[in-house]
Amino acid sequence: MASAEEVVELAKKYNAKIVIPILPLSFLAKLAEEARKNSLIVLLSKMNTVKTTKDLREATRLIDEAPDKRAVSTMADGTLKVVEFQKFEKLIAVEVITEPWDGRIT
Secondary structure (H helix, E strand, C coil): CCCHHHHHHHHHHCCCCEECCCCCHHHHHHHHHHHHHCCCEEEEEEEEEEEEECCHHHHHHHHHHCCCCEEEEECCCCCEEEEEEEEEEECCCCCCCCCCCCCCCC
16 A cells, blocks of 8 residues: 555445554554544554464464464564454554654663
8 A cells, every 4th residue: 555545545445434454653643544534444453472482383383273363473583473363443543752862872
């Protein structure tokens, strides 16, 4: 997807009332804004970490215990993160708060 507006247009095209995205924070912020303007519900998946491991067999075994609720993602260092779906939550808004940085690490 190129933009939040594109997501909303696709939702309208297919007469969708709910969107469940996996997107960067900045995209989610814009999507929340566009969805609100267009009476669209955006749901986010709440996931809990079951285990992190480097052992593919262990990750596979954990997924096989609950294949309809569990997934795995691979981190840059090769660590496998097994997560389990808990529930959906409705996205209302995303707020990013920043402050000037002087370049020092304290």
